[in-house]
Amino acid sequence: MGSTLKDELRRTFALATLRQQAGTLRNGRHWSQVDALMARSRTLREREGQLFAERYDSRVEAARRRLLDEAAVPERALRPRWAGHDRFDEAGLLRQARREVQAGHERRLGRIMEAEARALTEIVRQAGWQNDLQGQARDAFAREAGPASLAGPVRKSGPTRG
Numbered sequence: 386m387g388s389t390l391k392d393e394l395r396r397t398f399a400l401a402t403l404r405q406q407a408g409t410l411r412n413g414r415h416w417s418q419v420d421a422l423m424a425r426s427r428t429l430r431e432r433e434g435q436l437f438a439e440r441y442d443s444r445v446e447a448a449r450r451r452l453l454d455e456a457a458v459p460e461r462a463l464r465p466r467w468a469g470h471d472r473f474d475e476a477g478l479l480r481q482a483r484r485e486v487q488a489g490h491e492r493r494l495g496r497i498m499e500a501e502a503r504a505l506t507e508i509v510r511q512a513g514w515q516n517d518l519q520g521q522a523r524d525a526f527a528r529e530a531g532p533a534s535l536a537g538p539v540r541k542s543g544p545t546r547g
Contacts, residue, residue: 400498403505415512419505426501430494437490444489448482 407419456473 396495396498396502400502400505403502403509406509407505410509410512412512415508418508422501422504422508426497429497433490433493433497441486444486445479445482448485449478452478452481452485 404423407423410416410419453473456478
């Protein structure tokens with residue numbers, strides 16, 4: 386069963402949110418990982434689109450032949466032939482083949498998006514964890530050092546200044 390529009394929108398917005406979160410990373414190493422991941426995903430999507438356009442006719446023909454072979458298998462139902470539908474409707478088989486090829490293309494694009502989302506989730510999670518550690522270290526230092534040491538050296542003023 387194909388994905389519903391609701392599921393497709395949810396996945397698309399989740400990926401867009403992850404891309405937005407990845408854009409706010411401050412660590413150069415994390416940013417380079419995100420940049421490489423996005424470039425690789427973009428390349429995979431472009432390649433899939435190119436292969437879909439180049440091989441569309443041959444994929445449709447292969448799917449049509451498979452559907453025709455499946456339709457040729459005799460149905461083991463006890464009813465008169467005139468009561469059933471025509472299983473060799475050429476136009477219907479061609480439409481079904483086109484739908485299957487398009488659905489396969491959408492599945493491959495969906496897998497690319499899901500892989501990108503999983504990798505982005507991991508990078509953002511790892512960056513958040515490291516940022517939390519840096520924040521904890523900063524807080525611990527501020528707590529131990531106290532506010533006076535953060536203000537800098539104490540400046541003397543008045544007649545005792547020497």
